[in-house]
Amino acid sequence: MTVAQVLFLVMAAVTITGAVGVLTSRLVQHAALFLVFSFLGVAGVYVLMNAGFLAAVQILVYVGAVTTMIVFAVMFSDIKEVEVSHERSQWWKALNREAYRRFFWGMGRVLVPVTAAAFLVITGGVFLRQMALSAAGQAAEGISLNLLAHALFTTYALPFEVASVLLLAALIGAVVLSRKEGE
Amino acid sequence: MIPLSWFLILGAVLFTVGLLVALLASNAVRILMGIELMLNAVNVILVSYAKAMGAPADGQITAIFVMTVAAAEAAVGLAIIIGIARNHKVIDVDRINLLKW
Numbered sequence: 001m002t003v004a005q006v007l008f009l010v011m012a013a014v015t016i017t018g019a020v021g022v023l024t025s026r027l028v029q030h031a032a033l034f035l036v037f038s039f040l041g042v043a044g045v046y047v048l049m050n051a052g053f054l055a056a057v058q059i060l061v062y063v064g065a066v067t068t069m070i071v072f073a074v075m076f077s078d079i080k081e082v083e084v085s086h087e088r089s090q091w092w093k094a095l096n097r098e099a100y101r102r103f104f105w106g107m108g109r110v111l112v113p114v115t116a117a118a119f120l121v122i123t124g125g126v127f128l129r130q131m132a133l134s135a136a137g138q139a140a141e142g143i144s145l146n147l148l149a150h151a152l153f154t155t156y157a158l159p160f161e162v163a164s165v166l167l168l169a170a171l172i173g174a175v176v177l178s179r180k181e182g183e
Numbered sequence: 184m185i186p187l188s189w190f191l192i193l194g195a196v197l198f199t200v201g202l203l204v205a206l207l208a209s210n211a212v213r214i215l216m217g218i219e220l221m222l223n224a225v226n227v228i229l230v231s232y233a234k235a236m237g238a239p240a241d242g243q244i245t246a247i248f249v250m251t252v253a254a255a256e257a258a259v260g261l262a263i264i265i266g267i268a269r270n271h272k273v274i275d276v277d278r279i280n281l282l283k284w
């Protein structure tokens with residue numbers, strides 16, 4: 001088993017654990033935190049696929065923006081109601097409060113250092129490999145940002161413009177929907 | 184070298200868990216989280232397949248478009264949830280069963 005395979009397994013474990021945490025955590029705030037780990041794991045998998053730019057976008061968009069929006073939504077919606085509605089359902093009743101607390105803190109203690117260490121190893125490994133390749137006079141692995149940008153603005157120019165219109169529509173829609181009545 | 188099947192298995196498991204989150208949760212915010220997980224799973228499969236097929240740039244650009252749509256969907260969806268929470272005081276989808284009242 002190569003180093004890349006071991007790192008993939010670690011990142012896959014982080015991703016799946018985060019996703020299962022979203023499924024099983026009792027509080028929505030905790031689910032949002034588990035979601036961060038799942039997104040980070042996927043970003044690590046992107047790096048292992050030589051898609052460094054995609055990993056950066058994943059961290060910026062998902063870990064940065066989407067999670068912040070979700071935490072905002074949890075803050076604006078009534079948190080007490082969220083808790084009650086979860087205790088109400090059978091699925092959450094099965095999880096004992098104390099066992100859940102221990103599970104959550106245990107997960108945090110394991111997931112945070114494992115994710116940080118795996119990220120350091122992956123990014124460091126990719127960096128050293130590219131340095132070694134360029135020192136040997138070979139082209140870098142994976143596709144360059146140059147190539148990606150060229151394809152985006154030539155072959156995919158129309159979808160790019162459509163995406164910008166979609167983002168504008170979403171921006172206006174979100175403002176209109178979350179605005180208070182009569183303002 | 185990581186075999187393609189590993190990425191596909193990761194994507195399939197992640198998609199299944201996301202689907203379970205979207206179907207089992209009663210909280211609207213958590214349902215959105217499940218949708219985000221499913222979109223992530225699809226992106227992983229997309230990029231890995233494109234790489235295996237020898238067209239990595241196309242797969243990555245498609246994945247970026249999927250992320251764009253996911254971000255737009257999350258923004259509008261969360262705005263709707265905040266609106267419902269303000270008017271209704273609940274974001275439990277089992278109790279939001281009226282379109283107009």
